[in-house]
Amino acid sequence: MIQFRGVTKTYAGTQPAVDNLSIAIDRGAITVFVGPSGCGKTTSLRMINRMVEPTSGTILLDGADVQGRKAAELRRSMGYVMQSSGLLPHRSVLDNIATVPRLNGVPRPEARARAAELLDVVGLASVLGKRYPGELSGGQQQRVGVARALAADPPVLLMDEPFSAVDPVVRGELQQELLRLQRDLAKTIVFVTHDIDEATVLGDKVAVFAVGGRLAQYATPEEILRAPVDNFVAGFVGRDRGFRHLSFQDGTGVPIHPIETIEVERLGDPTVSVRSPWTLAVDSEGRPHGWVPQARRADVTSQAEAVPGGSLYSRGDTLRRALDAALSSPSGLGVTVDDDGRVVGVVRAGEVFELIEQARLDRGRADHNTAV
Ligand SMILES: Nc1ncnc2c1ncn2[C@@H]1O[C@H](COP(=O)(O)OP(=O)(O)OP(=O)(O)O)[C@@H](O)[C@H]1O
Ligand SMILES: [Mg+2]
Structure with missing residues (x-):
């Protein structure tokens, strides 16, 4: 859909900002450009809609050179979202x-x-439409920026660090919102960030740039975390990459064990006996409430005294979530719930590790087989 062929951009007399870039960007997918500051991400993005002209090389849009299009018309045919929401301060949100x-x-x-419909699409209340940008929070302004980019229903969205000015919680919400939107819209999105976590959460494919505008690796997030091509990418991806790679490993095979449960209402009832070292208190619907250690069983007589649980696991979710549920639970047992949030059992960290090891061995064998 969008193709860079040997594209170089050199601003007056300096090192290239983008150096001989060749990359094919898939239609209907999210492609993330990630890399340290100054590595040419914004320059590359802006060459797509001719806000910046290449020094040499060609960019094709649906097979046709973008140089053949009028720059102003090309710009309007693509949505563009920038870091500072870029809203006009003296116009209402709707305008x-x-x-x-x-x-x-x-x-x-x-x-x-x-525009009013789009407010709803990006999760903003319709009353905000009459306000001015200065009367909105940072996160709300970013949502308006996304709505504005979607307004002409362009097939291509260019997004330059659109979520970097907001706090991590809002940022996570905006990322999930974008993924939800994308499931319906299936736009071709080129998304720039310097945050590798954001890149792996959002990207169908991730292009890692090195300083000097060199494309270091272009692959799925899973592959970049599992097999960075060189020391630069490995360093950029960071220390937790092994753990984060578990986000891409399917947890279908994780064994789920039964667990003794007790309704919170019955916690003070002396006729209820508890045998296991940890019993899980559940509400009347069977949803987890907290853990009751056997040692303190006699003292735990009210709901408030149960030990709060860790993160929850849903059957079939990723190995990362299974492991986190187990490691964050005071009992070491990760509470597993069904779609309605009811307890179905527990997972053990040790068994998650066995699956991780098994997957590694299987992968090694597969790699060996393709090699011969
Ligand atoms: N208009 C310009 N004139 C001269 N040099 C420029 C211009 N715009 C960018 N550059 C230079 O080109 C290089 C790449 O800049 P670019 O803005 O593309 O980087 P970036 O990866 O988007 O960085 P950041 O993460 O900081 O936004 C930098 O060295 C920058 O100083
Ligand atoms: Mg930039």
């Missing part, structure tokens, strides 16, 4: 969202009606 459709000649009432 900001309607900017490009208005430039494209859509009548005002129609453009505003569509």
